[in-house]
Amino acid sequence: MLVNGSRCPCALQTGWFQYDHIVPAALSDDASLENCQVLCRPCHAAKTVMDVGVIARVRRMRDRHLGIADRNRRPLPGSKASPFKRLIGGGVIRRDTGERLDKRSS
Template sequence: MSRRDFSKAVKRAAAARADGHCEACTARLAYGQYHYDHVLPDWLGGEPELENCQVLCITCHRLKTADMDVPRIAKTKRTSDQAISIRKPRQIRGWRKFNGEAVRAASRRD
């Protein structure tokens, strides 16, 4: 699924609503120092509409992405994988490589 960006009309309306301030921390936005962010991430079904658009300073956008969006998306992927029985490959313990061949690790008896 490709990312859907906001249209110019939506960006204009969101910028007018924000009135030159970050909508998270209310800091004054400098020219070019802000991002248009999906409230509900696009990957989770957030539509590119005005109700789902917020104007954030770069710092707030990075924090929101790292602390909220990425974990929510990862959890959604894990849950959907679990629902269709996709699991991580099992790792065999006690095996190691010896001259390019897998051999069972010998137990030590002293």
């Protein structure tokens, strides 16, 4: 099946087809024949690209639900989670110590 739901026009030839999980194995533990389909290589590559995005989104949602934080994610500059605070006058201070980090002294 193609992305738009129509069938692939390619004729299956020896060596030019691959087996694929209809529902990705990373999302379900279903390794049965009912979850298997035969695709030509280009269709399998296109489906895999879509599946990778869906798998990543599902994992992010699961982690967020479980309260697992992404260790590579840094807080946005100036947000409440940031160690720095930008003042209305244009200065910058550290939230924990109140130390002024810009060149102007108060």
